[in-house]
Amino acid sequence: MVDFASVRAIDFHTHAEEPCCDHRDDGYNEFQAGMAAYFKNPAGAKGMLPTVQDTAAYYRNLNIAAVIFPVDAERETGFRRYSNEEVAGICAENDDILIPFASVDPHKGKAGAREVRRLVRDFGVRGFKFHPTMQGFYPNDREACYTVLEACAEEGVITLFHTGQTGVGSGMRGGMGMRLKYSNPMYLDDVAVDFPDMKIILAHPSFPWTEEGLAVAQHKPNVYYDMSGWSPKYFPETFIRYANSILKKKMLFGSDWPAITPDRWLADFEAAPFKDEVRPLILKENALRLLGETV
Known part of the structure; x- marks a missing residue:
C-alpha cells in the first residue's frame, strides 16, 4: 500500500x-494528436502515450502517489479504452504508488450501478471519474445518471467530475462532437444537494x-477542487485568491498526466503566488483527508 507518510x-x-497505434480506426489517434498540439506534448502526437505500468514507474521515481483512471466514453465517442478491471489490476500490482479510480458511463443505469458496486467491492476502487463533455450528459439529469451516482454514494466512494474547457476536443473539427455546455x-x-454525504471533486x-465552480465548492461542504488540466501559471487570479484563503483546505494537486506532466505542473506551481502555508495542503494534506488516510 502507498506509504502516505x-x-x-x-x-x-x-x-x-x-x-x-497506426491501426486504430476509432478516431482516438486524431484525438490524441489534437490534445498533444494543445498541450504542446509531443508524446501523444508520436503515439508514445505511457501505459499504466509506465505511469507507475514514472511516479515511483518522483515519489508521488497518483490517482489514476480510464474514461468510459465509448458510447459517445466510439473510443476504445482500458477496462476498469485491467486498470485496477495494474494498480494492485503497483499499490505502493497508484490509487485506483474507475469510470462508468452514467447512461448505463442499473447495469452501471452494478458495475460500480462490483468494482468497489471486488477490485478496491476508491472513486469514479465522470466526464460530462466526453460522456454527453448533464450531471444533474436525474433520469440519465442518478442511478449510477446513487451507487457511488451508497458505496461511500469519491466522485470526480470534469468541469469547464481544457484541451479535450480543442481546435478539432466540430470539437470532435464534444459539447462544452455539459x-x-x-x-x-x-x-x-441531492447527495450531501458524497465527496465530489470539480476537476x-x-x-x-x-x-x-468556486461558489459551489465554497457553499457545499462535500465539494472539492482538483487543479489539473492547466499549468498554474495560467490560473485565473480569482482561483488563486480562493485557494489561498477560504478554499485552502479544498484544493488538490492534479496534473492531468500524460497531457501535463507533474514535473511541469510542480515547477509552475512553485513560481505561482501561493502562500507557503497553503502549498502543503494542496500538494498532499487535503488529499489525505479526502481519502480518509492518516500519517
Whole structure:
C-alpha cells in the first residue's frame, strides 16, 4: 500500500490512456494528436502515450502517489479504452504508488450501478471519474445518471467530475462532437444537494465558469477542487485568491498526466503566488483527508 507518510505529494488526476497505434480506426489517434498540439506534448502526437505500468514507474521515481483512471466514453465517442478491471489490476500490482479510480458511463443505469458496486467491492476502487463533455450528459439529469451516482454514494466512494474547457476536443473539427455546455460546474450544485454525504471533486479550474465552480465548492461542504488540466501559471487570479484563503483546505494537486506532466505542473506551481502555508495542503494534506488516510 502507498506509504502516505513518505510520498512528497498526491497527484489526484492522472489518466490511464491506451497507447496510440497506426491501426486504430476509432478516431482516438486524431484525438490524441489534437490534445498533444494543445498541450504542446509531443508524446501523444508520436503515439508514445505511457501505459499504466509506465505511469507507475514514472511516479515511483518522483515519489508521488497518483490517482489514476480510464474514461468510459465509448458510447459517445466510439473510443476504445482500458477496462476498469485491467486498470485496477495494474494498480494492485503497483499499490505502493497508484490509487485506483474507475469510470462508468452514467447512461448505463442499473447495469452501471452494478458495475460500480462490483468494482468497489471486488477490485478496491476508491472513486469514479465522470466526464460530462466526453460522456454527453448533464450531471444533474436525474433520469440519465442518478442511478449510477446513487451507487457511488451508497458505496461511500469519491466522485470526480470534469468541469469547464481544457484541451479535450480543442481546435478539432466540430470539437470532435464534444459539447462544452455539459461541463458547467453549476450543474454539480444540484448533485451536491441531492447527495450531501458524497465527496465530489470539480476537476480543472472550470473555465469559463471559474467563479461558478468556486461558489459551489465554497457553499457545499462535500465539494472539492482538483487543479489539473492547466499549468498554474495560467490560473485565473480569482482561483488563486480562493485557494489561498477560504478554499485552502479544498484544493488538490492534479496534473492531468500524460497531457501535463507533474514535473511541469510542480515547477509552475512553485513560481505561482501561493502562500507557503497553503502549498502543503494542496500538494498532499487535503488529499489525505479526502481519502480518509492518516500519517
